[in-house]
Amino acid sequence: MTAHHIDIFILLAALTVSHSLTARHIERLRRSLTEGKVHNLLDVWTVAGALLLPTALVVPLVLISYGAEWPSRKSVNGGRPARYLISVAIVIAAACAAATVRQHTTGPLGIAAAVLSWTAVNSVLIAAVVWGSDDRGLLRQLLGLRNQVADTLTKLTGVVLALLVGWHPVTGLVVLPLVLAGHRLALRDSIRTTSAYDASVRMWSESGWRVQAAESIATAPGCVALVLIDPAQPRSEAAIAQCLRGVLRASDPVGRYGTRQVAALVQVDMEAVGIIVTERVRARLDQAGIACVVGVSISVGEGLGELLLRAGSDLMARRESAGISARW
Known part of the structure; x- marks a missing residue:
């Protein structure tokens, strides 16, 4: 281990932490929409580490990478800590195998051999875990074409x-914006495949809205106001969305x-502002001739569940x- 290795380790650790922090909102939304069934992008940093660093530094790099991603991962089903720890252990074993191969071979052949050894160790260990847990759904996910393409590109x-x-170490910085751009493309693909957003009316599906609303609540500096609109006529979403665009911010889910x-869901400074926003919504809907409550x-x-319960009661x-009946 040399001072140069330490410098590279610090650079890769900074890149992976920066990526996880910057893409936190995107990753939470992407995982929530797909119920966690998406490929992560951490191999960008861990593969680079396995090719450049000694084994003694590869292990802490993997731990830092997965530790920085954990806050985003735990937003879906609590993150499944046991499965996450198994994933970390498998990646550590694969990365160490790749690093060992790389240290004994040089040039393009060494890089190819290291990546192949990573893939082999990773595949064998995952197969063993799937065999032991009898999780056929996980096996189908891992063998799917989408997952294989994403894994290869990463x-x-x-x-x-x-x-x-x-x-030159500084040139590695150009990869970060590229990975973040790839992350955004991955989010758009998740939104498309799960039909989470209807671009024609600029409205989220219920599952997509819940994710956005929960994130908005978590990041709100003050109050939040949850507005629940019940129209008299079906298929009024487009007209309602048009009215809301004149009152709410584009960032309000x-x-x-x-x-x-x-x-x-609207972030507001205080309760009085939330009341004003709600009255403006009612006035705009009334002006548009949309019969609703x-x-x-x-x-x-309060959490999203409590807000929905109280808005529904109101x-x-x-x-x-x-005097409106239970059925319009």
Whole structure:
């Protein structure tokens, strides 16, 4: 181990942590929409480390990479810590195997041999885990064409990063924006494949909206107001979305809720502002001639479930006070 190795380790560790922090929102949304069934991009950094670093530094690099990603991973089903630890252990074994091969071979042949050894160790260990858990769903996911293409591209990017850093460490910085751009493309693909967003009306599906709303609640500096709109006529989403665009910010998540309702979540400074926003929504809907009932809940520190429950109760109370039957 030399001072040069330490410098490369610090650079790769900084890149992987920066990537995980910058792409945190994207990764949470991507994983939540797909129920966690997506390929991560951490091999970009760990493959580069295996090609450039001694084994003693490869292990902490893997631990740092997966530790930085954990906050995004745990947003879906608690992250499944046991499965996550198994994944980390498998990657450590594969990375150490690749690093060992690389230390004994040089040139393009050494790079190819290291990547192949990584793939072989990784595949064997994953096969053993799947065999032991009898998880056929995981096996289908891993063998799927989409996963195989993503895995190959990630490793190739890691090889390119290693070549750039080996030539001059500073050039490795250009990979970070490229990986972040790839992450955004991966998010768009997840949104498309899960039909999470309807571009024609600029509205999220219920699952997509829940993810966005939960993220908005978590990052809100003050109050949040949840507006729940129940229209009298079905298929009114486009007209309602058009009205909301005139009142809400583009960043405020708007989506379908239930069979026909529309939900929106707004970050506000204080409760009074939330009330004003809600009245503006009601006024805009009334001006557009959309017959509906609007329920609202405004709070600080409550989760999405509690906000939805109170907004739904407010909506039902308003329907009852207006003499509207349970069925429009």
